[in-house]
Amino acid sequence: MNFQINNLDNNTLLLLYKSILKPRLIEEKMLILLRQGKISKWFSGIGQEAIAVGVTLALNKEEYILPMHRNLGVFTSREIPLYRLFAQWQGKASGFTKGRDRSFHFGTQQYKIIGMISHLGPQLGVADGIALASKLKNTNQVTAVFTGEGGTSEGDFHEALNVASVWNLPVLFCVENNGYGLSTPTNEQFNCQNIADKGIGYGMESHTLDGNNILEVYAKVRDIAESIRLNPRPVLLEFKTFRMRGHEEASGTKYVPQDLIDYWALQDPVVNYEMFLKNQGILTDNEAATYKESIINEINEHLEIAFAEADIIPNETNELHDVYQDFVYQEITPSTETKENRFIDAISEALKQSMERHSDLVIMGQDIAEYGGAFKITEGFVEQFGKHRIRNTPICESAIIETAMGLSIAGIKSVVEMQFADFVSSGFNPVVNYLAKSHYRWGQNADVVLRMPCGGGVAAGPFHSQTNEAWFTKTPGLKVVYPAFPFDAKGLLNTAINDPNPVLFFEHKALYRSTKQQVPTDYYTLPFGKANVIRKGQDITVISYGAAVHWALEILDKNNSISADVIDLRTLQPLDTETIFASVKKTGKAIILQEDSLFGGIASDISSLITEHCFQFLDAPVKRVGSLETPIPFVAQLEAQYLPKHRFEIALIELYKY
Structure with missing residues (x-):
């Protein structure tokens, strides 16, 4: 393995060693606990530690990282107390999800880590949203998001890369190509030589790195991150590596040829880097032993804390309470001045007045900028609020809903227009599995309103006339609003935007221009849950x-x-x-x-x-x-x-x- 020190000092070289050693020793302990039945499942990252550690240490601590389930090194390099990780894996209250989810399916704003969901793809679009927030706030920060080679086959990957490229978002798309998506080898996953080649189609800079070489990963990512902070843009990074154990421990590795396992065993990122440091006289045997002993002691001490913690006692009130973020409704009564408004005018007024009230509110959707949207609801908005807040999107419902989630993580409200409610089916997964579940899982709200032009009576057929509210009233964590009159539409849409929870706001197309009513000219709100x-x-x-x-x-x-x-x-x-x-x-x-x-x-x-x-x-x-x-x-x-x-x-x- 070709290690190049370049301008790294010994302190940095040793920090990289200790940082790559720590997740390896934790994993070895977890595999023992798994066999003892003390944790329920384990997704091993043994052999891939250099990627997570190198990327994390190359970024600033205030920059977000969105890891996968083999990226233990992200969590340890951000110095999360080990007892909290152990408690998470054992379903204890001091973990991050109160026993509601396992593994690395959690996030933590404290450490700027946003964990995955099992559907893999959505976090790529969420990273777009966080990166968009960085551009809007001028923070000059990079967002790094991980996926595997199997995840690059999902539509979310392509949508997220396209959006990031079109909008020049400062995202590092980190693909860990470890050879197998569970048991499916790469030659059955994609037909190009390198995943990095996919960047060409999106006009995106891309690089292929030796994912087992900690110095190459750290130095290259550090330099690229510094460049992105000065010149915001997305970069696709493919890390060549190998998964030495099963997809998860129960699946084993029988499908992998033994000679392939033998070859990659010789490329072990921890063993090779330790040997390099010793050969360079930077690390002695005694120092290596001392580091290992210190980490093992830390592991054992924190395991005792986690094991000693009492099991969670189910509490129905707590479970129901955490589905939504608390929202204290503030009633804002209108003045007596009114004018006759059509339903469509009331929607447009609510959006405009909310944009004025919330100075960072972003509206996203297909054709909503200069064109004004399919129904002309946002006509003239670009001139008043600018294209940075009124954002035309590519035709990619999943990525834009995920981007809205990323904006929420970064503290920015957004409204997403589904050009027709029917099209939300193309973004169904992030709605019901990400927006709806995030607050319950780890306390992160989704401050997103999805506008849903819907309904029949306009002879638009099976793909433009559905009224699909029942898809979402069934899903805990979502709020569903469906007004019938212009007065209600304006007041309820204002409330929906104020509410920090995800709201699907249904607007019947047949009412847009057929229904008129006297509507207050100024801003007001109406409460949810009041017929x-x-x-x-x-x-x-x-x-x-x-x-x-x-x-x-x-x-x-x-x-x-x-x-x-x-x-x-x-x-x-x-x-x-x-x-x-x-x-x-x-x-x-x-x-x-x-x-x-x-x-x-x-x-x-x-x-x-x-x-x-x-x-x-x-x-x-x-x-x-x-x-x-x-x-x-x-x-x-x-x-x-x-x-x-x-x-x-x-x-x-x-x-x-x-």
Whole structure:
């Protein structure tokens, strides 16, 4: 192995040695504990330590690193107390996830480390967001993110590199090419000679490094990081290395040819570097033994602390409380000055006034800058707020949602426009697995609003007309808002932006230009979880949201002999059950109207809640009305048949006569 000291002094050379030795000795101990059943699982990084250690020490401590599950050296090089790592792996409270996740699936703002999720790819886009925050704040910081060669096959990798390149984000994309994605060798993963070659397609600088040579890793990354701080840009780094143990210990290495294992055993980064230092007279046998003894003692002392810590006692209140970050709603009442606004105008005003109120708020989406968005909601925003805050994005929903998460980690709010709510399916994973779960897992909120133009009635067909709120009301950690009127849309969107939790804000396209209302001209907020009883009656409770509220009112106007409470839910998560139950107890009959197809929709849950809590007050079965169990069709007459408006009238009359 060709070690080049260059201008490194002996103190740095010895620091690198101690830093690469520490994760190796911890791993050797963990493998013993694994066999003893004292930890549940282990993903070994033996043979790859030089990469994590070299990259971490080459960066400044205030710069973020997003490691993978073989990057123990990142955590130890940032000097996290070992007992906290041990407690994390044993599911103890002094770990980082309160026993809610294992391994390295956690982050810590204190040490500027953002851990992975099992879906691998999203952290690459999250790194884009953190790096974007650095550019917006002019901090001249680098963000480093790790993935493996297998992870480069995921779409998130390509989306994240493309965004970083287009926006010149200061990201180090660190790919540990260890030869195998679990058991799948690289020749079955990609068809280019080097992963670094992929940088060419994104106009990105790239380098291939010997991942087992700690001096090469440290020196090269240090120099590149210094250059990026002066000239922000992304760089793709491929580290050639090898995984000496199984993907995780249970999987073993039987699929790896023995001669390959033998070859890479000779490239051991710890053994070779120790021999080099000894040959150079920089390290003696006694000094090496002393370092090892000191680290082993530290390991054993901290293991005793972790083992002595009591097991977590389940507490249901704590579990439920930690799903969301605390949000103290501040009611801001509007002045009496109003003007007639369309639904679309109310959305645009809320965004504009929120941009003025939150000076670092960023809006991202396809075509939202000069073009003003597909529906012209952000028209004129670039002139007022600049392209650094009104950001056109490539067509890559996953990466942009992940970027929004990275902005939140760095303390910046963002609004992401899904050009159509249907397209969120291309970014589904980061919504339900990253945004929704981060606060519960390790206390990191996702200060992100996803705007979701949705719904039928505009003859746009199966890919532009879905109303897919039920995908997200099912997911703990997300808030779901779905207004029906311009006044509500403006106030609720302002609240959504103030809320530090992830909010999906559904905007029905058919209401954009068809619904008008007197709306306050200045900034105001409305609370989540408060439904609006927009019509009062005695016979039936009608529960709905979005465009369906207007259909219900139209049908009731045709059937004016029916006296009904009409409840506009406004928010679906949180849900105002108090208003629902009070009305049903009064009327004794309930019908729930949703635009979504019926099975698995929120109407089913509301029906169950009414049955569970108001059964003794019911004079008839609870009715649910929704669209057909088909995708939404394009042609007008088929769409009219699909939508539930006509079926609602039939069901309403049947319930009234029951």
